[in-house]
Amino acid sequence: MPELYQELINLAESDMYPLHMPGHKRNELSTPMKGAFRCDITEIDGYDNLHDESGIILEAEERANKLYGADKTFFLVNGSTSGVLSAVSAAVSKNGTILAARGSHKSFYHAAYLRNLNVKYLPYKQIEGLNIPDCVSADDIEQNIEDDVEAVFITSPTYEGICSDIKKIAEICHKRGIPLIVDAAHGAHFGFGEKLIKKSDYSKVSSIDIQDNKSIESSAIDAVNKLYKEPSIIEYVSVPENAVSQGADIVIHSVHKTLPSMTQTALIHISGNLIDRARLKRFLRIYQSSSPSYVLMSSIDLCIKEMEENGNSYIEKLLKYRNRIQRETSDCKVLKVIGKNVIDDPSKVIVSVQDSTMTGEQLYDILREEYGLQLEMAGENTVLAIITGWDKEEGISRFINALTEIDKGLSVVENTQVSPKISFLPPKKMNICDAWDAESEYVPFIDAESRIAAEFVNLYPPGIPIIVPGEVYTKEIIDNVKSYINQGLNVQGIEKKEGFLCVRQK
Numbered sequence: 001m002p003e004l005y006q007e008l009i010n011l012a013e014s015d016m017y018p019l020h021m022p023g024h025k026r027n028e029l030s031t032p033m034k035g036a037f038r039c040d041i042t043e044i045d046g047y048d049n050l051h052d053e054s055g056i057i058l059e060a061e062e063r064a065n066k067l068y069g070a071d072k073t074f075f076l077v078n079g080s081t082s083g084v085l086s087a088v089s090a091a092v093s094k095n096g097t098i099l100a101a102r103g104s105h106k107s108f109y110h111a112a113y114l115r116n117l118n119v120k121y122l123p124y125k126q127i128e129g130l131n132i133p134d135c136v137s138a139d140d141i142e143q144n145i146e147d148d149v150e151a152v153f154i155t156s157p158t159y160e161g162i163c164s165d166i167k168k169i170a171e172i173c174h175k176r177g178i179p180l181i182v183d184a185a186h187g188a189h190f191g192f193g194e195k196l197i198k199k200s201d202y203s204k205v206s207s208i209d210i211q212d213n214k215s216i217e218s219s220a221i222d223a224v225n226k227l228y229k230e231p232s233i234i235e236y237v238s239v240p241e242n243a244v245s246q247g248a249d250i251v252i253h254s255v256h257k258t259l260p261s262m263t264q265t266a267l268i269h270i271s272g273n274l275i276d277r278a279r280l281k282r283f284l285r286i287y288q289s290s291s292p293s294y295v296l297m298s299s300i301d302l303c304i305k306e307m308e309e310n311g312n313s314y315i316e317k318l319l320k321y322r323n324r325i326q327r328e329t330s331d332c333k334v335l336k337v338i339g340k341n342v343i344d345d346p347s348k349v350i351v352s353v354q355d356s357t358m359t360g361e362q363l364y365d366i367l368r369e370e371y372g373l374q375l376e377m378a379g380e381n382t383v384l385a386i387i388t389g390w391d392k393e394e395g396i397s398r399f400i401n402a403l404t405e406i407d408k409g410l411s412v413v414e415n416t417q418v419s420p421k422i423s424f425l426p427p428k429k430m431n432i433c434d435a436w437d438a439e440s441e442y443v444p445f446i447d448a449e450s451r452i453a454a455e456f457v458n459l460y461p462p463g464i465p466i467i468v469p470g471e472v473y474t475k476e477i478i479d480n481v482k483s484y485i486n487q488g489l490n491v492q493g494i495e496k497k498e499g500f501l502c503v504r505q506k
């Protein structure tokens, strides 16, 4: 038996529960596509062509388009990665300038490299204490957009589930006649579902006291919280609005991340007339396989059908699971499930270990090794689980029980450890492309100050660059990288664990 296949079978037959992507959660009931080999083809007569679609693929794309409401939707079989590469390449001229969030996925940086772009960054902000990236605000855009900027690129939701005000940001961009690209790889489920509060809990509440300064919705949430006698817990009643309906010019969705679709499947949606579609299509042809998998494409189509027919119940289940986790862990003394006041997307469950001596990595390992729970990632003092409407009650219960049990063995300690803060905007001396292509040499940490980076250094996951080729190492950055390594975090781009690749000095 080939090893890769055998390992997959071993995992499928094991008791390891997936609290991570993909959205189908290895749950066979989520798809009729069992025995995928029987339908594994690429382009043959009568089956249309992804790169020049006019038949069954076009029809399937139109179904997806109708569901999301863009002007045009294309299927992606090389993940959101290919969507981001194509969007950035199409929206900005070669050697042009783009304004982007620093916490952008590496595919954005790869596009900047391939097209020799000048990247201007929005200020990098973290959520205090959790050390996770915050969203970008409309003010950030207003203050940093300059005349040479040809497009704005933001990630919303972030990997951790925090959303930007896309409507306002799109308006700012459109006033200047430039497109807004939203990497919503983690937000394909947004915009679906009815407000949970109306469907279930709302009816249980006998009277809603609508105060003058409050909306009906927030008064209803208060009433539901009162019902549960836990006024401190703000319930999730819906998922955020979709970036497509908020006016973004290009939106990229990884359907595989939070919806029941196969890994690598994604969508790119175009709206308005600021994007040249033929040019975008050219880049999609360049960055995607010339043998697109029909198994992947039909997985997208089935996923769209599933959301058309059962999207509301999918979201209702997600909200139910999320509110259960929030409510049933609310007595934990040390472990804190971060709630709706910080995290907009109910599918992202961030557990903070901030008030203990435990690290995120240690909690992640305990959950995996002692409870058979595979989480999405560990951060410095957080872990991240992804839940979807295809989770099983048993998996959610196991997660809640694990957290409450682990919490019992912990005691609150005042967190005196000051987390290293990275100034995420080191001085820049060269463009990404020139520095990445330059001759490089290994430089030990001790000698790296003032040297120009020739390689990305990322904290993974989610892979936000600490430094980008062309930027200059400062003492602060070197100290932070050393501290991440000492904490056992996965820092990528380090040479022999004790140095960096820098542009060779003449």
Ligand SMILES: Cc1ncc(COP(=O)(O)O)c(C=O)c1O
Pocket (backbone or CB within 6 Å): 078, 079, 080, 081, 082, 084, 105, 107, 155, 158, 159, 183, 185, 186, 254, 264, 265, 266, 462
């Ligand atoms: C924010 C963001 N954008 C884009 C991507 C790339 O998505 P894909 O894995 O579908 O290529 C990822 C992957 O994790 C991501 O987190």
